[in-house]
Amino acid sequence: MDRILIRNGRVIDPSQAIDRVTNLLLAEGRIAAYDVPPEAAAEVVVDASGKIVAPGLIDMHVHLREPGFEEDETIASGTAAALAGGFTSVACMPNTDPPVDTQAAVEFIHGQAQRADNCNVYAIACVSKNREGKELAEIGQLVKAGAVAFSDDGAPIGDTELMRRAFEYCLMFDKPLLNHAEIRELTQSGVMHEGLISMILGLPGIPAAAEDVMVSRDIALAEATGGRLHICHVSTSNSVDALRRAKSRGVRVTAEATPHHFTLTDECLRSFDSNFKINPPLRGQEHVDALITGLADGTIDVIASDHAPHAKEKKMRELDQAPFGCVGLETTLGLVIRRLIEPGHLDWPAALAKMTINPARILGIPKGTLKIGADADVTIIDPAARWKVDPAQFRSKSCNTPFAGMELTGRAEMVIVGGRIKYRRS
Amino acid sequence: MACAEIDLGEVPGFWKRRHLLTLEELTAEEITLILDKASIFRQAITEGQRKFSLLAGKTCVNLFFENSTRTRNSFALAARRLGADMLDFSASTSSLSKGETLIDTAKNIEAMGVDAMIVRHSTPGTPKLLADNLNCSVINAGDGPHEHPTQGLLDILTMRQRFGRIEGLTVALVGDIAHSRTARSNIWGLKKLGAHVIVCGPSTLVSVRWRELGVETSYSLDDILPRVDVLNLLRIQFERQSRRPFPSVREYALLYAMDNRRLARTKPHILILAPGPINRGVEVTPDVADGPQSAILDQVTNGVAVRMAVLWLLLGNR
Numbered sequence A: 001m002d003r004i005l006i007r008n009g010r011v012i013d014p015s016q017a018i019d020r021v022t023n024l025l026l027a028e029g030r031i032a033a034y035d036v037p038p039e040a041a042a043e044v045v046v047d048a049s050g051k052i053v054a055p056g057l058i059d060m061h062v063h064l065r066e067p068g069f070e071e072d073e074t075i076a077s078g079t080a081a082a083l084a085g086g087f088t089s090v091a092c093m094p095n096t097d098p099p100v101d102t103q104a105a106v107e108f109i110h111g112q113a114q115r116a117d118n119c120n121v122y123a124i125a126c127v128s129k130n131r132e133g134k135e136l137a138e139i140g141q142l143v144k145a146g147a148v149a150f151s152d153d154g155a156p157i158g159d160t161e162l163m164r165r166a167f168e169y170c171l172m173f174d175k176p177l178l179n180h181a182e183i184r185e186l187t188q189s190g191v192m193h194e195g196l197i198s199m200i201l202g203l204p205g206i207p208a209a210a211e212d213v214m215v216s217r218d219i220a221l222a223e224a225t226g227g228r229l230h231i232c233h234v235s236t237s238n239s240v241d242a243l244r245r246a247k248s249r250g251v252r253v254t255a256e257a258t259p260h261h262f263t264l265t266d267e268c269l270r271s272f273d274s275n276f277k278i279n280p281p282l283r284g285q286e287h288v289d290a291l292i293t294g295l296a297d298g299t300i301d302v303i304a305s306d307h308a309p310h311a312k313e314k315k316m317r318e319l320d321q322a323p324f325g326c327v328g329l330e331t332t333l334g335l336v337i338r339r340l341i342e343p344g345h346l347d348w349p350a351a352l353a354k355m356t357i358n359p360a361r362i363l364g365i366p367k368g369t370l371k372i373g374a375d376a377d378v379t380i381i382d383p384a385a386r387w388k389v390d391p392a393q394f395r396s397k398s399c400n401t402p403f404a405g406m407e408l409t410g411r412a413e414m415v416i417v418g419g420r421i422k423y424r425r426s
Numbered sequence B: 001m002a003c004a005e006i007d008l009g010e011v012p013g014f015w016k017r018r019h020l021l022t023l024e025e026l027t028a029e030e031i032t033l034i035l036d037k038a039s040i041f042r043q044a045i046t047e048g049q050r051k052f053s054l055l056a057g058k059t060c061v062n063l064f065f066e067n068s069t070r071t072r073n074s075f076a077l078a079a080r081r082l083g084a085d086m087l088d089f090s091a092s093t094s095s096l097s098k099g100e101t102l103i104d105t106a107k108n109i110e111a112m113g114v115d116a117m118i119v120r121h122s123t124p125g126t127p128k129l130l131a132d133n134l135n136c137s138v139i140n141a142g143d144g145p146h147e148h149p150t151q152g153l154l155d156i157l158t159m160r161q162r163f164g165r166i167e168g169l170t171v172a173l174v175g176d177i178a179h180s181r182t183a184r185s186n187i188w189g190l191k192k193l194g195a196h197v198i199v200c201g202p203s204t205l206v207s208v209r210w211r212e213l214g215v216e217t218s219y220s221l222d223d224i225l226p227r228v229d230v231l232n233l234l235r236i237q238f239e240r241q242s243r244r245p246f247p248s249v250r251e252y253a254l255l256y257a258m259d260n261r262r263l264a265r266t267k268p269h270i271l272i273l274a275p276g277p278i279n280r281g282v283e284v285t286p287d288v289a290d291g292p293q294s295a296i297l298d299q300v301t302n303g304v305a306v307r308m309a310v311l312w313l314l315l316g317n318r
Helices: A077-085 A102-117 A139-145 A160-170 A194-202 A208-225 A237-248 A259-263 A267-272 A285-296 A332-341 A348-353 A357-363 B028-048 B068-081 B102-111 B125-132 B149-163 B179-194 B206-215 B219-227 B250-254 B296-316
Strands: A006-013 A016-029 A030-034 A044-047 A054-055 A058-062 A087-092 A120-125 A175-180 A230-233 A254-257 A378-388 A407-417 A422-424 B059-063 B085-090 B115-123 B136-143 B170-174 B196-200 B216-218 B230-233 B271-272
Touching: A006 A348, A006 A378, A016 B296, A054 A348, A058 A077, A058 A357, A077 A087, A077 A102, A077 A407, A077 A422, A087 A357, A087 A378, A087 A407, A102 A120, A102 A139, A120 A139, A139 A160, A160 A175, A160 A208, A160 B250, A194 A267, A194 B206, A208 A254, A237 A254, A254 A285, A254 A357, A254 B230, A259 A285, A259 A332, A285 A332, A332 A348, A332 A378, A332 A407, B028 B149, B028 B179, B028 B296, B059 B068, B059 B102, B068 B085, B068 B115, B068 B136, B068 B296, B102 B115, B102 B125, B102 B230, B115 B125, B115 B296, B125 B136, B136 B149, B136 B296, B149 B179, B149 B271, B149 B296, B170 B179, B170 B219, B179 B196, B179 B206, B196 B219, B206 B216, B216 B219, B271 B296
Parallel strands: A006 A044, A006 A054, A058 A087, A087 A120, A175 A230, A230 A254, B059 B085, B059 B115, B115 B136, B170 B196, B170 B230, B196 B216, B230 B271
Antiparallel strands: A006 A016, A016 A030, A054 A378, A378 A407, A407 A422
C-alpha cells in the first residue's frame, strides 16, 4: 500500500490533545509517524498547507435504508455521501425492512459495505425483535455478528420494563442503548414542534415534554441499572438540563445533537415545506440556544447527522403524509463550522472531538484517533472554503435537505480510509 | 337571461395577488379592497342582478377533499354568476383512490385548462403546496385547522354591514379555537382591521399563546358577554379531535352554549354569527340561532358575494 505523506497541515487530534502544524506519514494503512522531514520518501505527497488534518470523521447516526428502502438510499450511495461529507465511518440504524435484528442482517450490512468499498460501516441492531418493542432481540448473537450498539430508532422503546431489561442485559456486553426519546402518546399525529407557530399554522404539535419525559425516564433507568444510555438527537432545553444533572451524578449517559436541531427553528415550517418535517421536530430558538450551550459545555458529546433520506415522491406530499427526516451527511461538517466554530461556541479540537473520538468511545470502535499504529482514517478539511448547498450535487440518492441554498464554510477536501484515498474534491 | 352590467370601480395598483391562501398574508388594504368589491356584488344580488359576464371564458374547479355543502356550492354559484365554467371534482371518485398523488391529480386537472383551483383539504398547507406546483390561481377553501380565508372575509363583511366599521369592535370567537380554521382567519382579518378579538372556550381548546398575537383569551363566556359586540360561535370539530378535550358535550353546553339566558346579558346590538354547520343545542340553542340577533343566513348570502369578489379580483382583473 502506498505511503502517503501529508505535509504542512494543521493536525488536530483531540484523542491525543494534538493541535499543531506538522508532517504526518501514513504507511501500510496505518498512522506511521509525526514530524517526518518534508522530503521523506512517500508514493503520494499531499500538500495540506492551510488545511486541517483530522482523524477520519465518524457519524454515529445515519439511515442507509438498505435493505428495504433502496429507492431512498443504498449502502453504496449512503457511504459515497459519507465520504463527500468527510466521514470515514458511519453507524447505521436498524429500522430497515426487514429490520436489523438477526446476525444475518448485520452480516448483510457488512457485506454490502465491503462491496461498496467506500467508508467503514458499523451496524446498530434492534433492541427488540422485529423492532416491535415487545421482547428483546438476540442481543448476544447480534454482538457476535459485530453490532456496536442497540436501538429501535425511528421509534422509542415505549415499554418501560423492556427498557429496563435491555439496560440490564446489555451490561454483559458493555454496549450502549441508543434511544429515540419520545412519549408516543404525547406526539400522536404531530408533525411539528408544539408552540406558537404550530398554533398559527393549525398543524398538530409535538410537545417538548414528549422528549423531556422520556429522557428523564431513561436516565432514571440507566442510573438504577448501571446501564449505558445514549440519547439520540437531543432537541429540547429540558433534555439538556436533565443530561447535565445526570452526568454530574455519574450516570453513564451520553448524547448527540444534529446540525438541523442546532441550526433551524420551527419558524421554517411556515413554508409548509416537508423538508422541514423532522422528528424530533425543529424547535424554538430557546431550545436551539440550549443545545449550543450543551454542546459548548460538554453535556452533548456527539454531533451526528441523523441522515434520513427519503425519495422525492415521498416528500412531495401533503405535510401529514410526508415522512419525517432530512439528509445530513453532506452538510454536517459545513454546519458545524458555520454554526458552532465560526461564532466561537466551540474551538476546532472540541468540535472535532464530537465527530471523532467521542462517538468512537461510545461505540467502542478503534477509530477517531491519529495515534501511531491506528487505522489510517484521515479527513483533510479546507476550513475556509465558501460553498452553497446544492442538492443536485449530492451523492446521496435523496435530496431532502432543509439547507438548500444555504451558504456554508469549510468542507472535506480529501478523505483517506485505511490508508487509501477514497475521496478527493475535484 | 341577459347578463347584467355592474360598476366595480377601480382596482388599485397594490393588488397583485394570484392566490388567496390566507388572511395572515393579506394587508389591511387588500382585505378592505375585497370587502368593498364584495359589498358591490352583495348590493347587486339584493337588487336581483344575478348573472354577469365578467369571467366569461374562464374555468374554475372545486377540488374538495373534505365534506362541504355551503362553501362548495357557494364557490360554484359565485363562479357561475360571474360567467365562468365550473368543474366539480370529487375526491372519492378520483384517481386518488387509485394511488395517484395529490400533485399529479391537480396537475392533470390543471392541464384541462383551469384558471382557478378552489381547494379544501384536511391538511394545513396543502393549498400552498398546490400553489407552489401549479400555474393556475389557487384559492384556499379551508385547509384543516389552518385557515379559511373566504369564511373569515364573509364573517367580517357581515360585521361591517351591521356596524359600518370593524375598528374598535370587540369580537369574541367562542368554542373550538384549537381546531378552527375560521377562528384563525377571523383573528388575522379582524386584528388587521383594528378590532379587539377575544378567543373563549375550554382551556384545552384555547391556548394562552394567542396572547402573544395580541388576542385576549378567556375561559368564561359569562365573564365576557356584557362587553362584546359580536359573538362568532364556532362548531366543536369532533372529527378533528383524537380524544374529546372536555368531559362531556353536556358540560360543554352548560359552560358555552349561547342560550336566551346568556343573550339577556349581552349588549342590545349584539350580532351573533356561526360559520355553520352548527350543532344545535351545543354551541347555540335554536331560539338564539333563529332569533333577530342572529345573522347566520346573512352570512351565507355574503359568502357568495365575497367569493365573487375574490374570483373576480384574482381572475378578472388581468
